[in-house]
Amino acid sequence: MNKSYSLHKINENENCPFKEAEYSRFKFGDKSYAEKFAKELFAGFVNQFEDLILSREEIVILPSPYLSIPTASNFLCYYFKKELNSFLFKNGKKASVESKIYRNQTYVTDYGNLDFEERVKLISNDTYYIDRNFINDKLCIFVDDIKITGSHEHTVNKILNQYSVNGDFIFVYFAELINKDIHPKIENYYNYYAVKNVEDIVNIINSSSFQYNTRIVKYILSLNEEQFCFLIDNISEEKSNDLFHLAISNNYHQILEYKTNINVIKID
Structure with a gap:
């Protein structure tokens, strides 16, 4: 099983479904918005996937890949996990556990302005490691802040195939670009909305x-x-x-x- 869920759908350039300033501060390290977004995200997610979550005994949650310095989505993932474990506790279920995809990044470019092909090409030289034995045959929830081109999901699926990982996979996003007529550079518009200098x-x-x-x-x-x-x-x-x-x-x-x-x- 491979599914995807996003809380906010981006359909228009001028009508953002979330507050751009909050999102921008979140992307640059303000954890208060990571917590706020995670609560909103989990509420929407559990409304759709409650039965699946409660049917599984082993749940693993993973943020976007990184080596040593966490990404912004790692903090989103941290608070999402707190919400998930509170839900599991209330339902008499075992808590989820966290895993990680290790990533050795090879570039300094900010790919927020790039399209899908450019992003995949840019990250193709990065190296990744995942603990296959730890996550194999479990329900794996991959949490990220935004889906623009799908390059992140494409890369994670490639890693899972490379390591022959079996299981059920759900990709969870705070927001997703639905209108493909909008250029992917809108991501950097959101990223830098509150950061001008x-x-x-x-x-x-x-x-x-x-x-x-x-x-x-x-x-x-x-x-x-x-x-x-x-x-x-x-x-x-x-x-x-x-x-x-x-x-x-x-x-x-x-x-x-x-x-x-x-x-x-x-x-x-």
């Missing part, structure tokens, strides 16, 4: 519900010298240290475009 990034980092994710780390490491120095001067030393350790954990210090800024914040 480095001051907006500083504002998000200094909020009480912030946690670094892949998008904001890559954004920061791509800043020019003046912008980067402004950011470092306006966030705490703790946040700077966190940024450094996350960056090297993902081997970003070995990527030419990120080296300079990482060396500015390196820990002596």
